[in-house]
Amino acid sequence: MSAGTPRTSAAALRATVRDGSVTTGATVEEALQRAHDVKAGMDGLNIFVSLDESFLMDHARGAATQLADTEPGALLGVPVALKDNIASLHHPTTCGSRLLKGYVSPYEATVVTRLRAAGAVPFGKTNMDEFAMGSSTENSAYGPTRNPLAPDRAPGGSSGGSAAAVAAGIVPIALGSETGGSVRQPAAFCGVVGVKPTYGRVSRFGLVAFASSLDQVGVFGTTVDDAARGLRVIAGHDPLDATSVDAPVPDYSAVATRSIEGMVIGRPREYFPETLDTRVRARCAAALARLEAQGAVIRDVSLPHTSLAIPVYYIIAPAEASSNLARFDGVRFGVRLEGDGLRGMYEATRTRGFGAEVLRRILLGTYVLSAGYYDAYYRKAQQVRSLIADDFTKVFSSGVDVLFTPTTPTPAFALGAISDPYEMYMSDIFTVTANLAGVPAMSLPIGRIDGLPIGGQFIAPHFEEERMFAAAFALERALGAEAHR
Amino acid sequence: MAVTLQDVQHIAGLARIGLSPAHAATLVAELNTILGHMEVLARVDTEGVQPSTGVGAGGLQSRSDSSGAVPLARSLDAFAPALRDGLLLVPRLSTHESTEDA
Numbered sequence: 001m002s003a004g005t006p007r008t009s010a011a012a013l014r015a016t017v018r019d020g021s022v023t024t025g026a027t028v029e030e031a032l033q034r035a036h037d038v039k040a041g042m043d044g045l046n047i048f049v050s051l052d053e054s055f056l057m058d059h060a061r062g063a064a065t066q067l068a069d070t071e072p073g074a075l076l077g078v079p080v081a082l083k084d085n086i087a088s089l090h091h092p093t094t095c096g097s098r099l100l101k102g103y104v105s106p107y108e109a110t111v112v113t114r115l116r117a118a119g120a121v122p123f124g125k126t127n128m129d130e131f132a133m134g135s136s137t138e139n140s141a142y143g144p145t146r147n148p149l150a151p152d153r154a155p156g157g158s159s160g161g162s163a164a165a166v167a168a169g170i171v172p173i174a175l176g177s178e179t180g181g182s183v184r185q186p187a188a189f190c191g192v193v194g195v196k197p198t199y200g201r202v203s204r205f206g207l208v209a210f211a212s213s214l215d216q217v218g219v220f221g222t223t224v225d226d227a228a229r230g231l232r233v234i235a236g237h238d239p240l241d242a243t244s245v246d247a248p249v250p251d252y253s254a255v256a257t258r259s260i261e262g263m264v265i266g267r268p269r270e271y272f273p274e275t276l277d278t279r280v281r282a283r284c285a286a287a288l289a290r291l292e293a294q295g296a297v298i299r300d301v302s303l304p305h306t307s308l309a310i311p312v313y314y315i316i317a318p319a320e321a322s323s324n325l326a327r328f329d330g331v332r333f334g335v336r337l338e339g340d341g342l343r344g345m346y347e348a349t350r351t352r353g354f355g356a357e358v359l360r361r362i363l364l365g366t367y368v369l370s371a372g373y374y375d376a377y378y379r380k381a382q383q384v385r386s387l388i389a390d391d392f393t394k395v396f397s398s399g400v401d402v403l404f405t406p407t408t409p410t411p412a413f414a415l416g417a418i419s420d421p422y423e424m425y426m427s428d429i430f431t432v433t434a435n436l437a438g439v440p441a442m443s444l445p446i447g448r449i450d451g452l453p454i455g456g457q458f459i460a461p462h463f464e465e466e467r468m469f470a471a472a473f474a475l476e477r478a479l480g481a482e483a484h485r
Numbered sequence: 486m487a488v489t490l491q492d493v494q495h496i497a498g499l500a501r502i503g504l505s506p507a508h509a510a511t512l513v514a515e516l517n518t519i520l521g522h523m524e525v526l527a528r529v530d531t532e533g534v535q536p537s538t539g540v541g542a543g544g545l546q547s548r549s550d551s552s553g554a555v556p557l558a559r560s561l562d563a564f565a566p567a568l569r570d571g572l573l574l575v576p577r578l579s580t581h582e583s584t585e586d587a
Contacts, residue, residue, distance in 0.1 A: 089558050103564055106557035239548055311523045331575055336566035342576045347503035364516060366496040380526050382536030422519055
């Protein structure tokens, strides 16, 4: 099996463990073998920053024993990789940073607790841009992750390790986190499915905070069904996260065969600019034609404030980050570097502990919040964010069920190809809007350009993930093998 | 609204980050380039528009005023850089030079 080829699905894995033909230990062993085969370590694709094989095998054997007499969980025996900013008890949680080297959390994230309760095996921690700041997984203290489909290319970011773990066929499901597209963009670059749920749908308890008004845990899957099953397990109200919403969690897999006859799919003109790569445009047009052939109604719509999303995002997210990352000062956890007195210790720890992009964003955020600039930058960005959110409200209240767009303007770029920070920020141009508005969105493969995957994106109204999944299942079915060639 | 070297040094101090002169100069250029792209926002009419402070559909919910929601699997000494008698140790403030109680 080559990288990117769909392997055993989560549903099939669970079925084999449930009927006793395979043990959880065997599924974990197979995933570890696959990690070896594709050279997932630091000298190869550099997908994992920690992967404790002996612990995993012991844990998997124990899980099989414990679950023998209980109702089989929804992800029984399924190994699930975790982004390195999601707290787990038995692997370090370093956020891809020197500053948290070796830090093992004293508690675990609610999403990890839920995965374990469903019978899944938390399978190692994946590489990421430091503190989730980046779009290529090049800003990691552990070095860049390589795209399994083209190792000279970036896997996208910031959840590049999780996307690569799924694309390489090591695990059928992985968790990432989204602040501006950090699940959908790497999903598109690696040819897998990536879902950002509605803000409030999934608990962030135990997710290391980057920008709290935007952060959300997301799910990668080899297929739409894998992602649907993963999301169902981790979604739901959690009193430990004050932004978590107490809303029913549907069975997203149940819409796999739902007809999209009559579904109104909006095509926002701002996501198909004149400058868009003609090959990306052609892939999107082909996908829309498949949807139309199944009875969907394609309607041209407008989200007029889209072009302002990147400036708004890169004011709000760094502002929140400058506050959230103030806690990393060498006092309570992580690495401490000595300096002259208390202030010297703070400065030495933070200056040498953080990488260049994190320092840049902390300073940018501190600047836009500082006296004299707050109204011009931060308050203004918050107001324009309202306009961007209103765009979505208006288009969805006009009868549009979901929107369809390209996930990224281009396929995966070469490692090291983008050195200008703002040019890198622009790779999130089609994804940040959903984070700013808090609406759910997902990317799925819709074809390739010169062997590199292209992602198509569905965006739905708040808490209407089911609608988005129905459209994605229909498109995945219609495209078949075409989605991967 | 160009960022000056003095601005960068000021915000670095606020953020507890120490910058070499060369790094500070690089950041002046980088921040000016990034903020230059933000100037487009100044031209947007936001008269009467309420600023978004978040997008949570349920708003923020209060939890009960009680402690100990999550039992910790490890104690402070498993991850704190410096600890004595259960208290976090930090270097002495420069305004308190005596080391008598250290």
